[in-house]
Amino acid sequence: MTWIATSTACKNTFMTLVHLGQLDITYPFLQAGNLQMSQLQFYIAGATLTIIRTNAIMLASSIDDQFTALCGATYAGAATRQTAITRMQAILVRDDNIVSNLSDTINQLYVFPA
Amino acid sequence: MYSPLNFTSVRNMAAIVLAIAGSFTAAAQVPAVQLPSPMSVNELQKLADTLLSDPATYNDAYAKFLSGVATTSPQLYKTLRDLNVNFKTFEATGQPAALGLDYSYQNSWTKTRVTGNNAGFQSYTLNFEGNIAYRKANNPANLLQSTFTYTSSFLHGGKTQVLTPAERARYTQISDSAFNANVAGNMALAKTLDKKAIQFIQTSNQYYIGINGNFSYETNQDFSRQQFVPGVLVNLGARPWNRNEALLYFNLPDYPFALIRLLTGTSDSFKLSPASFPSGLIGIDHVMPGQDSVRRALTGNLNAYNRFRCEFAFKTQMAQIGTETLFFSADYRYYRELNAVSAIKKADMAKYGYFTAAIAATNGFFISYASGKLPFDQRNSNTYGLGIHYNLGNFKR
Numbered sequence: 001m002t003w004i005a006t007s008t009a010c011k012n013t014f015m016t017l018v019h020l021g022q023l024d025i026t027y028p029f030l031q032a033g034n035l036q037m038s039q040l041q042f043y044i045a046g047a048t049l050t051i052i053r054t055n056a057i058m059l060a061s062s063i064d065d066q067f068t069a070l071c072g073a074t075y076a077g078a079a080t081r082q083t084a085i086t087r088m089q090a091i092l093v094r095d096d097n098i099v100s101n102l103s104d105t106i107n108q109l110y111v112f113p114a
Numbered sequence: 115m116y117s118p119l120n121f122t123s124v125r126n127m128a129a130i131v132l133a134i135a136g137s138f139t140a141a142a143q144v145p146a147v148q149l150p151s152p153m154s155v156n157e158l159q160k161l162a163d164t165l166l167s168d169p170a171t172y173n174d175a176y177a178k179f180l181s182g183v184a185t186t187s188p189q190l191y192k193t194l195r196d197l198n199v200n201f202k203t204f205e206a207t208g209q210p211a212a213l214g215l216d217y218s219y220q221n222s223w224t225k226t227r228v229t230g231n232n233a234g235f236q237s238y239t240l241n242f243e244g245n246i247a248y249r250k251a252n253n254p255a256n257l258l259q260s261t262f263t264y265t266s267s268f269l270h271g272g273k274t275q276v277l278t279p280a281e282r283a284r285y286t287q288i289s290d291s292a293f294n295a296n297v298a299g300n301m302a303l304a305k306t307l308d309k310k311a312i313q314f315i316q317t318s319n320q321y322y323i324g325i326n327g328n329f330s331y332e333t334n335q336d337f338s339r340q341q342f343v344p345g346v347l348v349n350l351g352a353r354p355w356n357r358n359e360a361l362l363y364f365n366l367p368d369y370p371f372a373l374i375r376l377l378t379g380t381s382d383s384f385k386l387s388p389a390s391f392p393s394g395l396i397g398i399d400h401v402m403p404g405q406d407s408v409r410r411a412l413t414g415n416l417n418a419y420n421r422f423r424c425e426f427a428f429k430t431q432m433a434q435i436g437t438e439t440l441f442f443s444a445d446y447r448y449y450r451e452l453n454a455v456s457a458i459k460k461a462d463m464a465k466y467g468y469f470t471a472a473i474a475a476t477n478g479f480f481i482s483y484a485s486g487k488l489p490f491d492q493r494n495s496n497t498y499g500l501g502i503h504y505n506l507g508n509f510k511r
Contacts, residue, residue, distance in 0.1 A: 005297045015289055018308065019315060021389025024380070024434045025292060025308040026301040027476060031437070039441075039476055041389050046445035046470035046484075047427035049220055049241050050263070050326060051393045054351045058322055061233060062272050062353070069274040070315065072282055082226040085233065089224065096198055 003033025003100040008114075009107035012073070013099065016066050020059060033103070038095035045095070056092035060085045063106075073110040084109045169201035169213060176201070197242075214247035231318075233269040238262075246335045257488040258335060263328040272320030272353060285314040301437070317355035324349045326397070332489060340404040341489075343421075347397030354388045365391045367428045371442060378433040390430035397423055401451075412457040420452040432473065444471040449489055 003010050014032055017023045022040040023032060037043050042055040064084050067073040075084065087109060091102050153161070165171050176199060184191040197219045203212065224237035244258030277285055292307035330343040354362035368386050375381040403409055403416040410416055429443035447468045454464035466489055472482035 005293075011290075011293055015293055015311075019312060021387055021431070024431065024439050025296065025304050026434055026437060027439055028299070028437050029293070029296050031476075035476060039474070041429055041431060041441065044393075044427040044429045044443050044445060045474075046443060046472065046482075047393075048395075048425060048447070049218070049239070049243065050265075050324075050347065050349050050395055051351075051425065051427045051445075053222070053237075053239070053265075054267075054322055054324060054349050054393050057235060057267070057269060058272065058320055058351055058353055061269055062274075062317070062320065062355075065272060065274045065317075066315070069276045070282070070285060072277075081228045082233075085228070086224050086226045090222070093220065093222075094198075095218075 003030070003103065005029060007103070007107070008112040009110070010100070010103045012067065012071050012112055013103040013106050016063055016071075017099070019066065020062050022059070033098065033100035035099045036095055037092055037097050037099075037102075040099075042092070043095060049093070053089070053093055056089045057085070060088035060092060063088060067106075067110055067112075072113045076109055076111045079109045167213060169203055169215075172201035172215075212247045212249050214245060216243075216245045218243040231271060231273050235265065235267045235269070235324075237265045237267075239265065244335070258333050259330055261328050261330040263326050265324050265326045267322065267324030267349075270321045271318045272355065273318050275316040277314060281314060285311060288314075319356050319359055319361055320353040322349075322351040326395075330399075337405075339406045339408065341406065342402040342404055343399045344402075345397055345399035345421075345423075347395050347423075349393070349395035351393040352391050354391055357388070361391075362386050362388055367392060367444070368430050371430045371432050374432055375434075378435070380431070380434040387430050390428065392426055392428040394426045395424065399423060408461075409458075409463070412461050412463070413455055419454070422448075422450045422452055424448050435475075439476045441474050441476075442471070443474070444469070446470075447488070 005011065010029075010033070014023070014029050017032075017040065018025045022042060023035075038045050042059045043052060044055070064081055068081075075081070087105055088102065091097050091105050180191065197217060199215055199217050201213070201215045203214075219242040220239060222237050222239035224235055227234045239262070241259070241261045241263070246258070288307055289311040292304045292311055295301070295304035295307060326347040326349065328345055328347060330345070331340070332343055333340040352361065354365065356362075363386065365386050365388075368390050371390075372381070372384050372386050376384050399421040400418060401421050402418045406416060425445065425447045427443075427445040429441055432440040432442040434440070448466070450465040451458060451463075458464050466487050468484070468486040468488050470482065470484040472480055474480035474482075
């Protein structure tokens with residue numbers, strides 16, 4: 001899946017990262033897809049992996065919560081809150097993953113209202 | 115200074131391999147160099163020295179190599195990609211610039227259980243990380259760590275109030291408008307609309323506590339000093355999303371940056387950032403030296419000892435300049451041997467403190483600073499860095 005403005009998953013990924021303080025709203029959406037995890041607010045590059053994983057778990061939980069509470073998202077297929085948090089955290093902790101990788105995973109986990 | 119080209123040097127062999135393999139096109143991957151014609155042997159040697167002294171050359175070559183492996187051997191690619199390798203230059207005060215690399219690998223298996231406002235996690239994690247310098251004497255952070263960790267953790271709160279259908283419709287309309295303004299490049303409008311969208315978001319404070327049992331193998335880069343370190347760590351995190359509660363105001367490191375955000379116009383009021391609340395860990399290690407000639411010379415033995423350790427980490431948005439975001443990050447680690455003998459104290463090996471800080475922009479530019487020493491470092495050092503962060507993933511898209 002490419003990073004495009006007409007994708008609901010991409011749009012909701014971007015806006016939720018903004019609302020969770022990971023990105024500024026004035027950062028161009030089209031460039032945001034290429035941002036590495038280490039360029040988001042939660043990822044502290046000089047910290048040990050234990051701390052990065054802590055921040056990633058908190059962020060993954062918050063992303064899931066905002067998708068369901070604000071966006072009205074439901075889980076796709078056999079996905080659950082548990083699996084969604086676990087899978088998103090796995091993407092977040094790798095500093096060479098990019099935001100569009102996260103959006104790809106989100107697209108597999110959630111169904112957003114049209 | 116690096117030695118001149120000769121057929122026995124590692125760097126010369128690297129140049130030959132790159133040329134023969136044909137998998138690295140120097141002209142495409144490194145800044146174009148105008149070659150005077152004709153070039154003497156000395157000029158060719160100087161050119162090669164310049165290219166082979168630049169960590170960007172190795173980073174580009176590695177990225178190109180990974181891109182090739184991704185096509186020919188997906189399984190090998192997955193393993194190599196998990197091993198995050200970054201070539202860089204160490205510039206410690208009082209020491210010449212040293213080419214080297216840092217590496218990190220991690221893999222984890224996590225089980226999650228959610229109950230209402232709470233979530234529990236059990237995970238098994240394998241981490242490998244460290245710094246290696248071409249010349250070991252110039253390595254300012256000479257510590258390689260291989261760690262297996264079992265973590266049991268608990269997450270509470272961070273719940274966002276569910277919107278009514280009418281509220282959701284209104285929120286979606288405003289949020290989509292902010293998004294469309296961003297895509298259209300109208301950032302002032304995007305900012306204004308997003309402020310309205312945020313008013314719909316009511317989230318409770320979020321708290322995290324994790325208990326980790328870990329077993330580490332620590333060594334310097336030439337393995338002349340080694341030790342096995344089982345230990346217990348407690349790590350803590352919090353996100354004060356509810357601005358009406360007091361926790362947010364305990365985000366002390368963010369006060370100067372909240373002021374900078376106000377002064378630079380990034381924020382229209384003095385606002386602390388909930389997302390940047392510091393994280394930390396604290397614990398006890400039981401260190402079992404395996405090979406340590408320095409310690410043996412000082413104490414006459416390699417008896418095991420206990421070590422206290424803690425770490426605090428912080429990162430916040432410093433400013434928004436045009437479309438680029440500047441982040442400030444800092445991390446401090448402290449290790450202290452408990453009940454150290456006087457010989458260890460006199461040798462200044464009873465405690466270690468290591469501080470790193472960086473300002474990094476979303477376009478990749480960064481300035482970094484590191485000070486102190488880690489276990490196995492025999493002297494304090496101050497190291498600065500300046501450069502561009504490469505996204506090695508570019509070659510796979």
